[in-house]
Amino acid sequence: MKINKSAFIMTLYIIFLMLPIYWLINMSLKTNQEILTTFSLWPNDLTFDNYMVIFTDPSWYNGYLNSITYVVMNMVISLSVALPAAYAFSRYTFMGD
């Protein structure tokens, strides 16, 4: 049998992991109407409208801008405050470390 036991188990596991993601992609290519009414393994009429909406509708892309602002600020503050402290903890011993 050329089937490698490891490969078989890994394939099963990865299929398990990918199922919800496949369903997600499936839904993203359907229209709202089709999602709520029919059940199909692949969209009956493929549509990229959903992607167009999230990139052009202000209420959606403001979310991206807010997220990016938040993450950048978070990163800058965390790094600038934590790096000196980490350096101090690793290179020096001092009272109360």
Added chain:
Amino acid sequence: MNKTHNQKAWFMVLPVVLLVAFSAVIPLMTVVNYSVQDTFGNNEFFWVGLEWFEEILASNRMHDALGRQVIFTTTILLIEIPLGIFVALHMPKKSGFWSSICLVLVALPLLIPWNVVGTIWQIFGRIDIGLLGYTLDQMGIDYNYTQDSFAAWVTIIIMDVWHWTSLVVLLSYAGLKSIPDAYYQAAKIDQASRLSVFRYIELPKMKGVLLIAILLRFMDSFMIYTEPFVVTGGGPGSATTFLSIDLVKMAIGQFDLGPAAAFSLIYFLVILLISWVFYTVMVHSDKEAGL
């Protein structure tokens, strides 16, 4: 590493200390204050002492939530850790094309924001439009996670396993890769069976990594909030109301700040204890490993 003794290092630590003091210590003191007072509204407080703590410690509602949380955490750990180790043992070991693909695909569920995970599984489990729900329905199994508490539990457990087993897989894989090949060669010379190889070589070497994985998953599953909240909102009735969901219901739903503050202090103490155990184990196993 040779460390030099230098008191001026305090200046480098000062910004962190100030930031933590401002963002953690002050709200903590406020919560302690709230937990010993009652209010009639209008920001007027009066002292009730330890009444809230007594009430919380005796309340059936909290005992139920605690029981559910313990059952949930135990089940999750019992499923995720062995499954994670099992998958890590079968991941392709040679660094090549297949191992990179496997690593990326395995890590994918970890990167998804938590309430998106909840939303995915909420739709996935619906009988009319979800793959899982539809398949189970076609197979004749009676599955409705909004009304049946067993189905709700199973859905949440599988969702958590789906989301977080990859963390255990990745950590165990890192631990396994660090075992030098000489051990395996010696085992081959001795003609050891696969099971003995696992028990005597791999498990002891992975001990540090496994400890980290177990403690991380324990803490995370103890604090779980967004995923069950999005999928079931506390479950049919209160079947999946875990500790944190109960706390938020009390604090924001009923606006009972006193009992909520007492509850959150107790919760905080438990998590603090677990984190301290985690920290001590990590620091001291590092020292034993000769760092």
Added chain:
Amino acid sequence: MDLSWMGWTVPTAIFFISIATALVIMIIWSIKTPQAPRVGILRFETTPGDRLFISLLGSAFICLGWLALFGAPLWWALLVCFLYALSVFRWV
């Protein structure tokens, strides 16, 4: 600085001030006498600061347990906590 938005009361103020005082005492103590980490009955190294933390954490749980089992006046619980702290400093 108006701190009333935090809802301060006298007992909680006393509680936090006593914790701060304990920390200050530890700092002064560590300046005065040499301290090295030593191994205790739990088989890992602890400095006096570690032992203070363990004793505070343990006394919080002792007080909670006392409340759950016996109810309000906590003065005996404080005595148990004090004895526990002494034993932690001695043996851990």
